[in-house]
Amino acid sequence: MSTRPVLEATDLKIAYGGNIALDVPRIAVRERELVGVVGANGAGKSTLVNGLLGWSRGSPKVSGKIMLDGRDISDLPPHERVRSGLLLIPEGKLVFAQMTVEENLASSVDVPTEGQGRRHYSSEEIYALFPRLYERRHHLGSQLSGGERQMLGIARALRLSPRALLLDEPSIGLAPRLVSTVLETVRALVDSGLTVLLVEQNVRAAIEVVDRLVLLERGRILAEGPASEMRDDPRIAEAYLGAHVA
Numbered sequence: 001m002s003t004r005p006v007l008e009a010t011d012l013k014i015a016y017g018g019n020i021a022l023d024v025p026r027i028a029v030r031e032r033e034l035v036g037v038v039g040a041n042g043a044g045k046s047t048l049v050n051g052l053l054g055w056s057r058g059s060p061k062v063s064g065k066i067m068l069d070g071r072d073i074s075d076l077p078p079h080e081r082v083r084s085g086l087l088l089i090p091e092g093k094l095v096f097a098q099m100t101v102e103e104n105l106a107s108s109v110d111v112p113t114e115g116q117g118r119r120h121y122s123s124e125e126i127y128a129l130f131p132r133l134y135e136r137r138h139h140l141g142s143q144l145s146g147g148e149r150q151m152l153g154i155a156r157a158l159r160l161s162p163r164a165l166l167l168d169e170p171s172i173g174l175a176p177r178l179v180s181t182v183l184e185t186v187r188a189l190v191d192s193g194l195t196v197l198l199v200e201q202n203v204r205a206a207i208e209v210v211d212r213l214v215l216l217e218r219g220r221i222l223a224e225g226p227a228s229e230m231r232d233d234p235r236i237a238e239a240y241l242g243a244h245v246a
């Protein structure tokens with residue numbers, strides 16, 4: 001297997017006016033890897049995933065190089081990055097309230113795909129990954145719980161045969177029990193062959209499922225490493241896990 005990252009950004013800088021929201025020398029996600037990006041409110045997490053897709057609120061100044069499977073996608077508009085298999089599930093709900101679960105999934109069917117390594121998911125496979133959605137398949141989007149809507153948002157993205165998924169705070173607004181369910185599902189997706197960059201404010205929950213953790217602070221990488229090592233990193237432990245490392 002190639003060691004080349006599936007997704008790699010170098011010298012990524014994003015600024016709103018004079019305010020640098022993000023300054024990341026390098027961030028990379030390898031094949032079948034789950035990388036978690038954590039940090040406080042305003043650390044730049046959404047700016048990062050939106051920037052990787054080439055999308056932004058406002059008109060920030062963006063510079064840097066973004067590669068997907070070794071192909072430079074920095075100059076592509078967001079919809080072409082999506083066509084290449086880079087999919088973003090933004091914060092909030094990507095679900096049609098007046099359609100059933102089944103219709104929501106059908107509305108997100110296989111578009112023509114390009115690029116190597118795309119992972120195709122049939123609806124059977126999706127229902128196997130999300131048994132709760134199968135049970136609720138005749139319910140309207142508006143009748144789903146927050147966790148179910150989040151699952152459906154992810155499931156809809158899977159119908160587009162992703163190469164890599166960018167997930168922005170899938171656990172936001174969920175009850176603690178559901179947070180782990182959603183994140184464990186994300187882990188299962190990676191184990192099924194996906195490559196995922198996960199933005200998450202809940203460090204304690206994220207560290208349980210990710211392979212590597214990147215800690216952002218004021219737009220910069222403060223620490224990064226394998227989850228097992230980062231758990232013992234004082235910057236993570238004290239600030240987020242409430243632990244004191246000797």
Ligand SMILES: Nc1ncnc2c1ncn2[C@@H]1O[C@H](COP(=O)(O)OP(=O)(O)OP(=O)(O)O)[C@@H](O)[C@H]1O
Pocket residue numbers: 016021039040041042043044045046047048057058059201
């Ligand atoms: N449209 C915008 N115009 C001006 N500044 C912005 C805009 N979007 C983000 N910023 C600034 O960029 C910085 C990073 O914001 P960002 O939303 O990426 O943080 P975050 O880590 O995702 O936080 P949160 O968890 O609250 O979503 C902040 O200082 C924010 O004020």
